[in-house]
Amino acid sequence: MFNTPEDDEYEFDFGNMGWFPPFSMVYLAAQINRFRRERRQAQYRALNHDTNTYAAHMGFFESFDLHYGNLVGQALGSDTYVPITEIRRDQLETGAGAVGDAIEENAGRLAEILTRENQSQTFKTLQYSIREILRNSIEHSGTDSVLLCAQYWPSKGRVEVGIVDCGIGIRQGLARNPHLEINTDEEALRLSMMPGVSGVAFEGAPTAHRDDVWANSGYGLFMTSRICMEAGAFFIASGNASTLIAGNDSNSYEQTFNGTAIRMLIDINRVQELDNRLRQLHIEGQEIAAGITGINTQGASPASVSASMRSAD
Ligand SMILES: Nc1ncnc2c1ncn2[C@@H]1O[C@H](COP(=O)(O)OP(=O)(O)OP(=O)(O)O)[C@@H](O)[C@H]1O
Ligand SMILES: [Mg+2]
Numbered sequence: 001m002f003n004t005p006e007d008d009e010y011e012f013d014f015g016n017m018g019w020f021p022p023f024s025m026v027y028l029a030a031q032i033n034r035f036r037r038e039r040r041q042a043q044y045r046a047l048n049h050d051t052n053t054y055a056a057h058m059g060f061f062e063s064f065d066l067h068y069g070n071l072v073g074q075a076l077g078s079d080t081y082v083p084i085t086e087i088r089r090d091q092l093e094t095g096a097g098a099v100g101d102a103i104e105e106n107a108g109r110l111a112e113i114l115t116r117e118n119q120s121q122t123f124k125t126l127q128y129s130i131r132e133i134l135r136n137s138i139e140h141s142g143t144d145s146v147l148l149c150a151q152y153w154p155s156k157g158r159v160e161v162g163i164v165d166c167g168i169g170i171r172q173g174l175a176r177n178p179h180l181e182i183n184t185d186e187e188a189l190r191l192s193m194m195p196g197v198s199g200v201a202f203e204g205a206p207t208a209h210r211d212d213v214w215a216n217s218g219y220g221l222f223m224t225s226r227i228c229m230e231a232g233a234f235f236i237a238s239g240n241a242s243t244l245i246a247g248n249d250s251n252s253y254e255q256t257f258n259g260t261a262i263r264m265l266i267d268i269n270r271v272q273e274l275d276n277r278l279r280q281l282h283i284e285g286q287e288i289a290a291g292i293t294g295i296n297t298q299g300a301s302p303a304s305v306s307a308s309m310r311s312a313d
Pocket of ligand 1: 132136137138140141142165167168170171172173174175192193197198199200201216217218219220221222260
């Protein structure tokens with residue numbers, strides 16, 4: 001898309017897009033918004049958008065200012081989906097230190113919409129994963145806004161969640177850690193998913209707030225990517241790289257995304273068996289972290305440990 005030659009007029013044809021999964025919608029919305037920001041002077045025309053009622057209902061077209069269908073966040077989402085929703089840092093700041101709690105609340109609300117309950121392991125796993133990815137965008141991306149969209153397909157037993165921010169990206173986020181030498185975006189993605197690897201928590205980092213439950217520990221992406229890897233698939237795109245992990249397979253693709261875009265796919269039939277694995281995963285993470293120099297080996301911050309693991313203490 002960004003290789004398109006400069007012109008005064010562009011046409012976006014949505015006619016061939018029969019299927020609008022949540023991640024694709026927020027990813028594409030961010031890309032179209034970037035394209036329009038970079039080519040402000042041009043005229044834009046949309047074709048065949050009016051046949052895509054699901055996307056229109058989810059707020060897809062309004063997410064890049066094409067006035068058709070619901071506004072972002074407008075659909076009620078009382079079924080088994082969360083429409084395209086913007087979460088803004090300024091809306092979360094309800095008091096000192098309350099951002100973490102507000103993210104937790106938001107993640108819980110979204111997980112409850114998707115599962116229609118708030119007790120099961122599926123609910124807890126979703127709340128945990130959504131919270132960790134939202135926290136990262138709010139804490140590390142340098143932007144104020146995150147877009148999220150999710151759909152649960154009960155008949156397929158699958159949930160997909162897409163979360164994107166247009167911030168500094170993973171490589172620059174990690175560059176704040178002087179112990180890490182990172183040469184490519186692909187390397188940054190790989191490192192970010194390792195336990196204890198953080199742009200803000202490292203040997204010699206300022207220790208202020210270390211006793212805060214929301215203090216970073218470098219475990220959010222490790223745990224979340226492992227959860228999805230074992231119970232579905234995890235896709236992360238940032239800068240010029242992207243990685244898709246499913247089961248034992250990991251594949252890298254070139255693409256360009258100015259910020260961080262994450263897709264979590266969870267097969268809910270596999271979440272029950274994951275329950276026992278979470279604690280084990282966390283211990284494995286600490287063991288892996290202990291073998292890497294200069295990173296945080298203290299283990300996850302309390303907030304990075306899932307509710308189920310905490311209740312098992
Ligand atoms: N959306 C993002 N934008 C920029 N950098 C990010 C983003 N998400 C993650 N990162 C980078 O990747 C690092 C690892 O993220 P991860 O969630 O694993 O650990 P953490 O956030 O530092 O600690 P924890 O999640 O355990 O509190 C972050 O410290 C940050 O440098
Ligand atoms: Mg994190």
